[in-house]
Amino acid sequence: MSNNFLAEKDAQFVWHPFDIFRNSSNLLVERTLGNKIYTKDGRILTDMVSSWWVNLHGHNHPHIVHAIQKQAEKLSHVIFSGFSHEPAITLAERLIGILPGKMDKIFFSDNGSTAVEVGLKMALQYWFNIGRHKTKILAFEGAYHGDTFGAMSLAGPEPFNKPFQHHLFEVVYLPFPDEQNFEVIEHILFKEFETGEVAALVYEPMIQGVGGMRLFNKTLQEKILEKCRLNEVLLVADEVMTGFGRTGKLFASEFFKVKPDIICLSKGITGGFLPLGATSATKNIYEVFNCSDKRKIFLHGHSYTGNALSCAAANASLDLLLTEDCKQRIESISKTQSQFLRKLEGNKRLEWFVSLGTILTMSQIPEKSKGYFDSKSEKAYQYFLERNLLLRPLGNALYLSPPYCTEISELIEAQNVVLEYLEK
Ligand SMILES: Cc1ncc(COP(=O)(O)O)c(C=O)c1O
Incomplete structure (x- = not known):
């Protein structure tokens, strides 16, 4: 099925949740792996929100895939x-x-x-x-x-x-x-x-x-x-x-x-x-x-x-x-998030910024805020998508909450895009 055909059918038959970023049609996903989302039109997005905070070890982790397959047979x-x-x-x-x-x-x-x-x-x-x-x-x-x-x-x-x-x-x-x-x-x-x-x-x-x-x-x-x-x-x-x-x-x-x-x-x-x-x-x-x-x-x-x-x-x-490897990954991500805070100091667009473990979160100074429905968050969402990052601001709040498989270099890259966005 062609991408356009699927997009039309999606618009015709599917009611998506929290469908507030309406100005473009939904991205059609072909497959996922690790922290990457591969779209049908050939884009590769890095998932910095763990797909609504659910993903821990990366999409399609073979250990979990295998466990589900084995269980399904029984x-x-x-x-x-x-x-x-x-x-x-x-x-x-x-x-x-x-x-x-x-x-x-x-x-x-x-x-x-x-x-x-x-x-x-x-x-x-x-x-x-x-x-x-x-x-x-x-x-x-x-x-x-x-x-x-x-x-x-x-x-x-x-x-x-x-x-x-x-x-x-x-x-x-x-x-x-x-x-x-x-x-x-x-x-x-x-x-x-x-x-x-x-x-x-x-x-x-x-x-x-x-x-x-x-x-x-x-x-x-x-x-x-x-x-x-x-x-x-x-x-x-x-x-x-x-x-x-x-x-x-x-x-x-x-x-x-x-x-x-x-x-x-x-x-x-x-x-x-x-x-x-x-x-x-x-x-x-x-x-x-x-x-x-x-x-x-x-x-x-x-x-x-x-x-x-x-x-x-x-x-x-x-x-x-519960592996030592995962514990260390969580620690490294947490450290990288907290180190990034220094770069946000003095940023005039931010009301506050803070990190807690693997979560980095900041609030942009509201203009005439409409809270969750603020169109600023939609613009930010599009800005990051254009740079192949899945970040989903909540009103004025901008946050990164990556899966633990994320490499530190990928996280720093995403943080830098956030910085560019805040300085633009
Ligand atoms: C703290 C908290 N509780 C409950 C929920 C609801 O979870 P679900 O979307 O799986 O129903 C959410 C979802 O974001 C949440 O963040």
Whole structure:
């Protein structure tokens, strides 16, 4: 099929997600390898956003390809209620072995949004099951936790969610913490804790993703976690974006002394090959569901829960992630990102710039900002594409979050293109 024909059919039949960069048709991809995307019209793009932050070791890594092939010959998928299988059991045990805190059980779902929905429902039902009226949820302003209704409620009345605003449940929002507003946050917390009704805080540890790639002040975020823990508020860490090495640690919750009760995972879990969500819970949480009263069990499940191919991919991705080679790659990328910050000093186009592990993020000074819908981000997107780089700015936020297979020379090249863009 010719490229033009495919492009026409794409426009005619396919509804793409987040289709905001509309001025050109979608790029048709022929194949991928490592951090490269080969388009049908012969271009080779370097993926600097890990294909929406899912890819860890490079596209088509042979170890993961082989694991999926082997698994597909034996068992692809089977109902996961009343049945189980080795790839899921192995993965659950391995995740529990590396997750921060004292995680005890893994509940599988399909993606980041469902992992968060599961975490939210576990937290709310935990209190229900033990007969406590705790129903309020805390979240940070600017949070993004996915596109299902619970996850949208957590993000609040963002432009994404406007059409659904009347159907979102109420959440108590904490301002994005800084030294100036911390007293306000303490006041909100104090007032809410007094009601005794706060069930959980759902938070992205260390860095907000889609909400602007903003870094939390670690000390202040930890103080909030501490206060929640002291006031019987469950901590639900959304590590969908931060998990599996992105922040330089295996999980961002490792930065804190206060560990979560529930952790939501997805994106990098399969190394970017197949969809999979996972939500972990401590023994304390699991135990109140594990009883003879059928009304108290966790009545939640997705058709593809525990998909064997996804679990096999995730196990193979973990094999790679836990090698010394991968650890060193993450360290080298992290070092190169933090060294680049010096070159950004004094740049008049930037409000702030910072790195966390393998992520480099900066915010351009808003002109008349339209936030996520700012046409500046579309222009930047096109600018980088013309230079064969896949970078996908989020409104004013510009960031690089490469797969760990990226060579340092490739990263420096991409950083230099960012510099040229900022200096043009
Ligand atoms: C922190 C966070 N949570 C949840 C999600 C939702 O994940 P998914 O797109 O797989 O539903 C995202 C997606 O970007 C995310 O960044």
